[in-house]
Amino acid sequence: MAEDDVPAEMSMVDRWGGWIMRRLDDGWCAALDRRTMLCTIYARRPSVCRDYQLGGSDCMQERATAGL
Ligand code: SF4
Known part of the structure; x- marks a missing residue:
């Protein structure tokens, strides 16, 4: 997003032109x-x-997928 201030070396442009980690x-x-x-x-x-809501359903699903 335009307001983000992520270090450039930790981000990249994906194949669709989006700025991603x-x-x-x-x-x-x-x-x-x-x-x-x-x-x-x-x-x-x-x-x-x-x-991203800590402890939310998406968070818990990702944690379960990662075996946490
Ligand atoms: S995905 Fe996790 S480690 Fe990466 S920038 Fe977001 S909060 Fe930090």
């Missing part, structure tokens, strides 16, 4: 600390992440 080879977001599983750019995380 870069994923590393393991498939996880480039901003994710693999040891702590916390966001390393929490204060600058994109609005789509800010809108």
